[in-house]
Amino acid sequence: MGITIQSIIEGLIAPVGKLEQTCDTLKCGNPDTEVTGIVVAFMPTQYVIEQAIARGANFIISHEGPFFSNHDDCSTLVDDPVYQKKRNTIDESGIALFRFHDYWHRYKPDGIMAGLLQELNWTSFVQEHYAASTVLQFPKETVRGIAEQIKNRLGIQYVRVQGDPDTVCSKIGLLAGYRGLGQRAIPFFEQDQLDLIIYGEGPEWETPEYVRDAIYQGKHKALIVLGHAESEEPGMKHLANLLSNKYSEIPVFYVKERSIFQII
Amino acid sequence: MGITIQSIIEGLIAPVGKLEQTCDTLKCGNPDTEVTGIVVAFMPTQYVIEQAIARGANFIISHEGPFFSNHDDCSTLVDDPVYQKKRNTIDESGIALFRFHDYWHRYKPDGIMAGLLQELNWTSFVQEHYAASTVLQFPKETVRGIAEQIKNRLGIQYVRVQGDPDTVCSKIGLLAGYRGLGQRAIPFFEQDQLDLIIYGEGPEWETPEYVRDAIYQGKHKALIVLGHAESEEPGMKHLANLLSNKYSEIPVFYVKERSIFQII
Numbered sequence: 204m205g206i207t208i209q210s211i212i213e214g215l216i217a218p219v220g221k222l223e224q225t226c227d228t229l230k231c232g233n234p235d236t237e238v239t240g241i242v243v244a245f246m247p248t249q250y251v252i253e254q255a256i257a258r259g260a261n262f263i264i265s266h267e268g269p270f271f272s273n274h275d276d277c278s279t280l281v282d283d284p285v286y287q288k289k290r291n292t293i294d295e296s297g298i299a300l301f302r303f304h305d306y307w308h309r310y311k312p313d314g315i316m317a318g319l320l321q322e323l324n325w326t327s328f329v330q331e332h333y334a335a336s337t338v339l340q341f342p343k344e345t346v347r348g349i350a351e352q353i354k355n356r357l358g359i360q361y362v363r364v365q366g367d368p369d370t371v372c373s374k375i376g377l378l379a380g381y382r383g384l385g386q387r388a389i390p391f392f393e394q395d396q397l398d399l400i401i402y403g404e405g406p407e408w409e410t411p412e413y414v415r416d417a418i419y420q421g422k423h424k425a426l427i428v429l430g431h432a433e434s435e436e437p438g439m440k441h442l443a444n445l446l447s448n449k450y451s452e453i454p455v456f457y458v459k460e461r462s463i464f465q466i467i
Numbered sequence: 468m469g470i471t472i473q474s475i476i477e478g479l480i481a482p483v484g485k486l487e488q489t490c491d492t493l494k495c496g497n498p499d500t501e502v503t504g505i506v507v508a509f510m511p512t513q514y515v516i517e518q519a520i521a522r523g524a525n526f527i528i529s530h531e532g533p534f535f536s537n538h539d540d541c542s543t544l545v546d547d548p549v550y551q552k553k554r555n556t557i558d559e560s561g562i563a564l565f566r567f568h569d570y571w572h573r574y575k576p577d578g579i580m581a582g583l584l585q586e587l588n589w590t591s592f593v594q595e596h597y598a599a600s601t602v603l604q605f606p607k608e609t610v611r612g613i614a615e616q617i618k619n620r621l622g623i624q625y626v627r628v629q630g631d632p633d634t635v636c637s638k639i640g641l642l643a644g645y646r647g648l649g650q651r652a653i654p655f656f657e658q659d660q661l662d663l664i665i666y667g668e669g670p671e672w673e674t675p676e677y678v679r680d681a682i683y684q685g686k687h688k689a690l691i692v693l694g695h696a697e698s699e700e701p702g703m704k705h706l707a708n709l710l711s712n713k714y715s716e717i718p719v720f721y722v723k724e725r726s727i728f729q730i731i
Contacts, residue, residue: 246672249680271649271677279650283657285681350731363728381670385535386543393547404671406645407695408510411727413535416513417549428728431671463675464627464692466730467614 206453208262208299209234211241214449215264216306225305226273232299238262240454243443245436247300249289254458256296263300264446266307266315266439269293307442308380312337315379318441319434323356328375331395335382338395339375346370346399346425353401359433361466365414366425372398379434385409392417392424401427403434432463470717472526472563473498475505478713479528480570489569490537496563502526504718507707509700511564513553518722520560527564528710530571530579530703533557571706572644576601579643582705583698587620592639595659599646602659603639610634610663610689617665623697625730629678630689636662643698649673656681656688665691667698696727 212229216222240260244251247265255263270277270286280286293300307314312332320326320337328339341349347368354362376397378388383405391397392413400410410426417424436459443457476493480486504524508515511529519527534541534550544550557564571578576596584590584601592603605613611632618626640661642652647669656664656677664674674690681688700723707721 246676248676249683267672267676271653271673271680273672279654283653285677285684285686288684289680347731354731361730364731365728368729368731381672389535389547390543407668407727408531408537408645409535412510412512412531413549415724415727416535416553419513420549420552422549460679463671463679464629465632466625467611467618467628467632 205237206450207234208232208236208238208301211238211262211446211450212301215301215303219306219309222305222309226268226275227302227305228275230269230275230300230302231293232262232297234299236261236299238453240456241443241446241450242456242458243439243446244458244460245432245439246460248460249292250460251458252289252292252296252298254456255298256292258454258456260454260456261296261298263298264303264442265300266302266304266435268302269300303442307438308335313379313438314442315435315438316377318438319377319379321441322437323353335378335387336391337377338397339377341373341375343371343373346372346427349375349399349401350427353427353429357429357433357437359430359462362430363428364425365411365428366399366418370398370423370425372425374398376400378402379438381405381431383410383428385413389413398423399425399427401429403429404431430462430464432460469501470714471498472496472500472502472565475502475526475710475714476565479565479567483570483573486569486573490532490539491566491569492539494533494539494564494566495557496526496561498563500525500563502717504720505707505710505714506720506722507703507710508722508724509696509703510724512724513556514724515722516553516556516560516562518720519562520556522718522720524718524720525560525562527562528567528706529564530566530568530699532566533564567706571702572599577643577702578706579699579702580641582702583641583643585705586701587617599642599651600655601641602661603641605637605639607635607637610636610691613639613663613665614691617691617693621693621697621701623694623726626694627692628689629675629692630663630682634662634687634689636689638662640664642666643702645669645695647674647692649677653677662687663689663691665693667693668695694726694728696724700724
């Protein structure tokens with residue numbers, strides 16, 4: 204018998220220890236099945252699932268859940284044809300899907316952050332890792348210059364920027380995923396004397412409005428918004444590399460989606 | 468004695484009736500003060516407050532609150548210099564600030580929606596007003612064409628689009644503000660057989676991922692994201708016009724902010 208889904212899950216959660224409350228569960232599939240291949244993705248989209256099937260991989264590890272929500276309750280979707288087709292694709296394939304979100308964020312450092320820093324080639328600038336954010340001491344660079352580095356290194360078409368693109372920054376706070384909430388990001392500016400925060404996603408009426416007022420008051424602050432997926436995909440690519448090294452006998456594929464939005 | 472702040476507030480809430488639970492309260496100022504002028508804005512930014520002072524207006528009516536949150540609790544901000552300066556500006560001016568959010572959304576039709584439709588010149592396409600959304604029967608038009616109309620008429624630089632810009636749409640769902648949540652927007656597609664949803668803001672991992680899967684499955688769906696402020700500002704401009712007509716003896720100013728993000 205080869206390696207089972209259950210044993211891979213146990214390996215993934217071991218560095219953290221079992222969490223009492225978590226969205227990281229096996230959403231479908233039999234944990235005792237032998238793994239034929241692993242697809243790692245940020246989001247288990249219809250495309251990602253079909254890619255797994257086409258590549259003969261019977262195990263998907265994704266950061267987000269399959270049904271457009273943080274919750275597993277699909278009761279409002281039962282009559283929806285998009286949901287039904289996706290559900291059927293999963294059920295007929297017998298594929299297993301494990302959500303790896305909370306555990307990966309609790310690695311030290313956060314696995315999503317580690318992957319993002321690696322992809323940005325900024326690991327050497329890290330001054331401090333907090334549980335949900337990282338402070339970088341950066342060579343002096345303008346907001347525009349930093350935005351261009353991000354676009355080039357993450358392969359994304361645009362970022363959204365609040366503040367003067369010519370503002371020179373050296374102390375930068377980085378928050379991956381949906382961590383742009385005012386409660387988290389606003390005190391971060393002051394506590395770590397940041398010039399710039401870069402986050403994945405957050406409510407538009409919170410942190411961006413704080414930065415708007417700060418700038419109007421004459422303070423040198425700026426904000427770059429990457430996009431939720433854009434900020435977390437590199438962390439899943441990083442996971443795929445780790446799994447590939449650990450399980451050399453199992454094919455591991457990282458499947459990347461296109462950016463969710465285009466600008467018109 | 469002229470018109471008091473309290474009497475204007477009473478006029479604003481009268482069409483809805485007093486709500487038991489609401490964020491629409493007088494955040495500062497004395498309700499018995501005689502109104503010298505009204506500034507209406509989406510967000511009471513530092514700039515908006517200073518504009519009110521400069522124009523001799525002692526009453527601000529805004530859709531959102533002044534301190535970067537839906538909640539009035541500022542305990543985490545007390546030591547923050549941006550908060551302190553804004554707080555001082557408000558306190559020293561003696562200006563009154565009323566948040567007009569829940570009531571305005573409960574007008575029939577929703578005052579924010581009415582203003583947005585008017586600004587877009589789409590009022591004649593309305594097929595049905597629901598409490599929190601509106602269905603439009605649109606002359607056949609591509610997603611790109613609709614995006615260009617929105618940009619021109621709202622005076623915004625960009626919109627974010629999910630889906631093929633050449634998709635032809637005729638049945639459109641419109642949601643202003645933070646109403647792009649999957650719970651609300653996903654069933655809306657199916658229930659009203661929509662080709663396109665246009666919303667202000669919503670979580671990126673919910674509705675946009677549903678649309679991504681729908682498109683990959685071959686369904687003709689699309690999504691346009693306006694931005695939160697961009698979708699609600701016209702509703703506050705509309706309010707300013709109504710107040711200006713109602714209180715011809717009081718100067719009423721609509722103060723518009725610049726878009727919160729630029730694209731790089």
